[in-house]
Amino acid sequence: MTQHLTERDVRSIAEYARIGLDADEVVQMTVDLNAIIDSLKPITEYDLDGVEPTFHPIGGLxxxxxxxxxxPSFTQGEALENAPKQQDGCFLIPSILGEGGDR
Incomplete structure (x- = not known):
């Protein structure tokens, strides 16, 4: 199996995706992702000379x-009427990206 991704790559991808991986999971994920990439290798062996690129499977669209x-739409007041929390005319929601408090 070829090493396409390193453990450093996997840690970086996990950090971007905000997925917590321990050291063992990083090792396993690296092995798994490289196996997936290797399984796609046969696609690179097709002779595609003269084949026009396609951007949509149904032509002409x-x-x-x-x-x-x-x-018609809600007024700002109507939209916020049943919001559990609001601030300065906006919905106030819990932070999901690791920063504490509401946003």
Missing amino acids: SNVMREDEES
């Missing part, structure tokens, strides 16, 4: 979104 339209 461009923007399939509808036009933006204004429609």
